[in-house]
Amino acid sequence: MDQPRRPLKKICVVGGGTAGWIAAALMAEHFKGRLCEIELVESDDIGTIGVGESTVPPFLQLLARLGVDEPEFIRETQASFKLGIEFSDWKQKGERYFHPFGAIGAQVDVSDFYQVWLKAHLNGYPRPLQDFAPANVMAQADRFMLPFKAPRTPLAGASYALHVDAKRVARFLRTYAEARGVKRTEGIVEDVATRPDGFVQSLRLKSGQVVEADFFIDCSGFRALLIGKALQVAYTDWSHWLLCDRAIAVQTENVSPPHPYTQAHAEDFGWRWQIPLQHRTGNGYVFSSAHLSDDEATAVLMSKVEGRPVVKPMAVPFKTGVRDRIWSKNVLSLGLASGFIEPLESTAIHLIYRGMDFFFRYLPDLDCAPALADEYNRRMTADYEEIRDFVVLHYCLTQRDDTAFWRACRDMVPPESLQAKIDLFRANGSLAEGLDALFRNASWQSVMDGMGVVPRTWHPLVERIPFEGVPAELDKAADLVRRAAEDQPMLQAFLDAHCAAPPVELPIAELAAV
16 A cells, blocks of 8 residues: 655745745745745844856746746846856966857757867868857857847857846845745754754754754755754865865946956956946955965955945855765755855856756655655766866866966866866867756867867768868858847847846945955
């Protein structure tokens, strides 16, 4: 006889911020108030990091899944559009490359466009790969158009994401979740009680209030109150591959219209981000504390920002790595509590969304069957490792030797999984694309090319295509992309016409003298 179902009756989210409110909002939408009660515990006295302000294209899937109107969200969060990331001084000082979102070219016969371009390139064809990436061509001209609004044009293959104000995102999602029945409890968690089987039973708040639940989602940030402190799940450290362990972040007034891309400038001991929103710009210096102090990093950052600062610079320590088990017993960790990969490719919010996506796939009952957690952990750990490898790629291929930091990056032994990808690509431009991977071929091709990896030859199937007319056809394709991009509005004009956010008055008291 089948065992009766023992469904979860209550889930408690511990911690707010972006992670907590994404979790609460998604559960509110999925459960429709019928599956179980949702309570979120957070304290206004505990600040959130609020630095993750750049996203990747799947973020738009999150908004669609919640039924959120995209223009409304953009206005409410002062967001702007992002077509990719520009990298300066990574391979060598004075060199730049671009990681575009979406396609590069179109398949030719049975071959990926990159392979056709590669054969031409190895035979002296001069146009760079990114001339065929519509997201890059639009970005470099500060133009923007929603790709799905340009079907059957050279721009249709582009993708986009958003630059957002992380704290406004959390507020937006809190309003959304509370309107759909999520209960918010103000309080600081002072103690965590566990059952004899090791499952978490309840939280005791500083006020003395006890919060019980059947399942807990730990969004308590680097403190990892449940997954780390209560359940003692270990953390695998990846800092031997990713040397940066601190960031200085500051927000500044806009001094010019926003660019439709994130800027990542390599510095002597790390890198510096620039993320333009409608009302301000986010800036930061991600660096290695073994090579630079907070004061030195702050001085470098503040000497290079544009516009007046609107807050004081904030130091953010972090340790790159992942939990040995992201879901253990009746606790699922999310966001910084589950792991962290530095923000170079803007993947923090994506991993929160992915974490909830897999949670819905393997949603447990009261017993929390270990097989569900095992499969969840396998899939999420693979996501973390894929993103780790992609981020390490930017460092380990550097040719810079001007500082101890860059020499250490150049000389590192990369993860075996990454080295295998590099070796495969060097053979003939082939790539082993993972199951449901975030970064597809165009992303790997862009960074490999930008960091100077040139395959020894091209894939043999390209020989099916007569080569005589290929250079002229490539020129025609690049010109079509360029002309299509030139016909689009400037990003600022697009924002003004479709989703302009209301002006924000910054109190004089917030303007920090630094």
